[in-house]
Amino acid sequence: MTTLVESDAAAARKRGLTPEQKLRDIQDLFIRRWGEMGATWGINRTMAEIHALLFITGKPLCTDDVMERLNISRGNVSMSLRALCDWGIIRRFHRRGERREYFESLSDIWEMFSIIAAERKRREMDPVLETIKQCQQMLSEQSLGKAAARDEDVKLTRQRLAGMEEFMAVTNKIFEQFVTNAKSGLNRVVRVLLKALP
Amino acid sequence: MTTLVESDAAAARKRGLTPEQKLRDIQDLFIRRWGEMGATWGINRTMAEIHALLFITGKPLCTDDVMERLNISRGNVSMSLRALCDWGIIRRFHRRGERREYFESLSDIWEMFSIIAAERKRREMDPVLETIKQCQQMLSEQSLGKAAARDEDVKLTRQRLAGMEEFMAVTNKIFEQFVTNAKSGLNRVVRVLLKALP
């Protein structure tokens, strides 16, 4: 796949494309890869590609720009742009005297990452932590009775839950740090981490 | 959804289930949640559930145990167990004098996390970093020619690529730390990080 893309671009260059076309090819390379990555992380490929496009060009684009560039339908673009806005990693924006709306990506990757991390923590990790606590509560001596609570299997499960709780709690904490220290602070976090390690 | 599960379990308790059944209900609660979470992270729900089952019970189980417990077909269980083994987060294992094979989950969550992080880095982040470098190379003055290389749009894209490269590089580094410090070391990493932060 990559090979195909590469050789297309390479061939094109030799055939003497305009600089604009070359730039476009290079951007497409990035866009595709980003889309592929998104797909494996549970983000729909098209949405990831649209975001990659807005990010990599660094320019505000309108619906038709995106449609033309990525060959997708108006409806799809509309829904995906809305979703990206909901996530908060692109901004709608309006040009005086122009009818259509433009969209542009946040430019700071650390900030985008913070936003996404916060949201995924809230949506996916918090509920798990809650469930773990609930399970622990249900496995307590009060809930089960003394005899049952001493059962080997119960003890094992309790142990596993405790391990998982610790893990989730620490992970959550790290996420929180990333979130509250967004932007400038984040770099600090990372520098601290990297220096402190062998 | 949760409410349904909860109230089922609660009702059952009142009807006087055996301790084994109660334990089972509680484990199921965890298993479902874990499955849901997996799904949003690009891991197939069933696979996540099988892993959760092996993890939470802490006991070796055979194919039929899993089939019966989660109501899934033999073929599906077989394939999912293999995939989990490939990931390296569960172990196949053979009991003397018994014909069938058993499976058990690693017990250390930090270790499992390391394993998964390493693999996803390799499969998903490394290729992106490589693509970014390739794009940068193609945008260099040598590749584009002097005039084109000074173009505003080219500069913008170069800037975006640089930002992304930094981000990916740092993230990769963190992942690497997690991986090489697996197990005991990991806790240290985390403690360092958490203490160093406000």
Add this chain to the structure above:
DNA sequence: ACTATCTTTCAGTACTTCTTGAATACTCTG
């Protein structure tokens, strides 16, 4: 109020992924 331009929605379709179950392969044991 009408029109031109742009956006959103959504039913239907295309595509992808997951699951099953039956066929096949493997592996012990007598």
Add this chain to the structure above:
DNA sequence: CAGAGTATTCAAGAAGTACTGAAAGATAGT
């Protein structure tokens, strides 16, 4: 080595997701 018990594979079908295009909904200008 026959056959019982188990495991694996894989084609077909089911379920789930994503995408389109056309129609309806907005909004701004006249």
